[in-house]
Amino acid sequence: MVAPLSAWPWENLGFFKYLLYGPFVAKVLYSRFHDHEDQSHDDGSWCLHLLIICALRGLIHQLWSSYNNMLFLTRNRRILQQAVGFRQIDSEWDWDNFIILQALIASMASYMFPFLENLPLWNAKGFIAVLTLHMAVSEPLYYWVHRFVHGSHYLFTHYHSLHHSSPVPHPFTAGYATFLEHLMLSVVIGIPMLGASVMGYGSISMIYAYVLIFDFLRCLGHCNVEVVPYQIFEAIPFARYLLYTPTYHSLHHTEMGTNFCLFMPLFDALWKTLDGNSWQLQKEISSKLEKHGRVPDFVFLAHVVDVSAALHAPFVFRSFASLPFSTRLFLLPVWPITFSVLLVMWTLSKTFLYSFYQLRGRLHQTWAVPRCGFQYFLPFAREGINKHIEEAILRADKLGVKVISLAALNKNEALNGGGTLFVNKHPNLKVRVVHGNTLTAAVILNDLPKDVDEVFLSGATSKLGRAIALYLCRKRVRVLMLTLSAERFQKIQKEAPVDCQSYLVQVTKYQAARNCKTWIVGKWITPREQSWAPPGTHFHQFVVPPILSFRRDCTYGDLAAMRLPDDVQGLGCCEYTMERGVVHACHAGGVVHLLEGWSHHEVGALDVERIDLVWEAALKHGLKPVSSPNKV
Known part of the structure; x- marks a missing residue:
């Protein structure tokens, strides 16, 4: 049975909970477009202030979240090394419920205390009063209520344990609590503001400042990054009792019998609940700015597909990144801002780290080159892009990374020969450079119907196209290879066993596949070119970006991908359009390379003989095909 006041009244409303702001918006609009004969009541300004404050509170939490996720x-100054996983993100999805609650309470307060509607814009005495009341009332009140809740088995189990169920502190965790807890917190935050106003010292600026600073400090405490320099406490020792730090509050989540304060450790010190390791641990973490943190075993070097997809990074919108990417309406207003930021990043041209997870005790990180997909097809951009990929590889080599895997366009054949350029230029690399295309080929091949006897292959002379064609012809499958170059076709055909060469057929037009229902697309095709496929065709693909799903009488496969093992930890973002826990096959190929301990570089042309070997290794380590295997 659910404990009283533990669930939120609007828990089942989902996104529609934001309609609770509707009366505020209506009141503001009404007051702006209608003259009031009776000015004794709220003229809409109070509701307007509430809406502005709610928006600013949400912004503060979002900015702290973005900073927290900017790995x-x-x-180097993360307190807990774990990453926030999907389970925690889903649990904290409605972290902003408390903002709605306190807006409703403030609205009711304006009717109970009409003088709140006529507060002046500024009153310097109000800031002194609100600070005094906060230190004298709110801080000790919060301390004792918080400590009492921890000491009560019933209250902790049915209410406060929800807040502590988040394994990794995050700014959104500050708002993740039960309805009853936020009712009590509303009293804590309301006493100083109401008290100062009752004394005649209240002002609009005081309310803005107190509420926003309150939220700022709550986010600071729940941030998983130590941001307070330890030098401040060494220069002013008493300052450590006036303001807590992220490290200080994180100890409360790991050692729950200590550090109960709201913002001021002074009260923990007075009542002897201060963790003795607080200052030393804070100094150790704060001093790591110039040091290297834990070195990852594996790095996946990704890239931005387009401007909208750049917003899918976890440090932008955490909730959006935790779902497969799709174009949403809310992306349109921020598109110009995103494009401007990308221009700055292109100018700075720094590879950045934006996510990580752990698998089998090994740290896997995703680095990204700040380049959009279209740039890879600009001839004059080729040298610059290769330079940044090379810098990322050398940086990984210097850090001691074991395997670095290149994402789709970062290993483009025309760009760098599938990574061959870097391996040849730096023959003494300790880090293994992997394009992962062997597993990509294996995923595509194992997704084909068992009884397939003919396939149409575009992008037939690419690395992947060549390997797929040679593999299939050995299985006595007829491959219609779309290419205008007879020379390149013949070169691939000669690589096939003599008795299998007849299964490779060169075609130069899409019309040649009008009777073939299995298409493997390695080159982007237009809706007009798709029209030559017969009804019932399935489009397998290894092209970036994916082709448009134009035909309703055909089916479209996703890009080659694999599902990570069940014991992966800390994975909290989706890889582009992939489902949760699913990564592109080239990413998975690098993971397998690491787990197997292979010492060779996987660059350039694919070794057809290794396709089955890599596939079996992937399955052995718990990676799973996204669709049912239908090996030919």
């Missing part, structure tokens, strides 16, 4: 800035 390229914060990785």
Whole structure:
């Protein structure tokens, strides 16, 4: 049975909970477009202030979340090394419920205390009053209520344990609590503001400042990054009792019998609940700015597909990144801002780290080159892109990374020969460079129907196309290879066993596949070119970006991908359009390369003989095909 006041009244409303702001919006609009004869009541300004404050509170939490997830800035000063996983993200999805609750309470307060509607814009005495009341009332009140809740088995189990169920502190965790807890927190935050106003010192600026600073400090405490320099406490020792730090509060989540304060450790010190390791641990973490953190075993070097997809990074919108990417309406207003940021990043041209997870005790990280997909097809951009990929490889080599896997366009044949350029230029690399295309080929081949006897293959002379064609012809499958180059076709055909060469057929037009229902697409095709496929055709593909699903009488496969093992930890973002826990096959190929301990580089042309070997190794380590295997 659910404990009283533990669930939120609007828990089942989902996104429609934001309609609770509707009366505020209506009141503001009404007051702006209608003259009031009776000015004794709220003229809409109070509701307007509430809406502005709610928006600013949400923004503060979002900015702290973005900073917390900017691993390229914060990785060396993270308090807990775990990453936030999907389960925690889903649990904290409605972290902003408390903002709605306190807006409703503030609205009711305006009717109970009409003088709140006529507060002046500024009153310097109000800031002194609200600070005094906070230190004298709110801080000790929160401390004792918080400590009492921890000491009560019933209250902790049915209410406060929800907040502590988040394994990794995050700014959104600050708002993740039961309805009853936020009712009590509303009293804590309301006493100083109401008290100062009752004394005649209240002001609009005081309310804005107190509420926003309150949220700022709550986010600071729940941030998993130590942001307070230890030098401040060494210069002013008493300052450590006036303001807590992320490290200080994180100890409360790991050692729950200590550090109960709201913002001021002074009260923990007075009542002897201060963790003795607080200052030393804070100094150790704060001093790591110039040091390298834990070195990853594996790095996947990704790239941005387009401007909208750049918003799918976890440090932008955590909830959006935790779902497969799709174009949403809310992306349109921020598109110009995103494009401007990308221009700055292109100018700075720094590879950045944006996510990580752990598998079998090994750290896997995703680095990204700040380049959009279209740039890879600009001839003048080729040298610059290769330079940044090379820098990322050398950086990984210097850090001691064991395997670095290149994402789709970062290993483009025309760009760098599938990574061959870097291996040849730096023959003494300790890090293994992997394009992962062997597993990509294996995934595509194992997704084909068992009884297939003919396939149509575009992009037939690419690395993947060549390997797929040679593999299939050995299985006595007829392959219609779309290419205008007879020379390149013949070169591939000669690689096949003599008795299998007849199964490779060169075609130069899409019309040649009008009777073939199995298409393997390795080159982007237009809706007009798709029209030559017969009804019932299934489009397998290894092209970036994926082709448009134009034909309703045909089916379209996703890009080659595999599902990570069940014991993966800390995975909290989806890889582009992939489902949760699913990564592109080239990413998975690098993971397998690491887990198998292979010492060779996987660059350039694919070794057809290794396709089955890599496939079996992937299955052995718990990676699973996204669709049912139908090996030919």
